[in-house]
Amino acid sequence: MNEIELYLFAYNDKIKKEGILNKHDKKIDAEDFFLRIFKKVYNFHKLNNLNYEKPNAPGIDLFEDIKKIGIQITAIQSNEIKKISETKRLTLSNWKEKGIKELWIFLLLKLTI
DSSP states (O other), X not given: OOHXXXXXXXXXXXXXXXXXXXXXXXXXXXXXXXXXXXXXXXXOSSEEEGGGTSTTXXXXXXXXXXXXXXXXXXOOSSOHHHHHHHHHHHHXXXXXXXXXXXXXXXXXXXXXX
């Protein structure tokens, strides 16, 4: 396991624990953290965290305005299928008119192998 993976696992654990305590400020930090990663990895020039424009935007957390990609970042504890279905429903009903072309759902999960 490399250093980046270790940091991601540690960060995921922290977000998960704070989610249990209903502390959402770290979730916004996580969105900003992954926003920076996605900008670099995918060369997204207009990727924005929607929580700064409209807290709890329906369906997605990040939106890339040029490529019209919406991204949901979630550290859910269970029922991933329900979360994915709800994210798709909310995204279609709230972002279709804004021209969204793709929806990415990024799940922060701890896997035990």
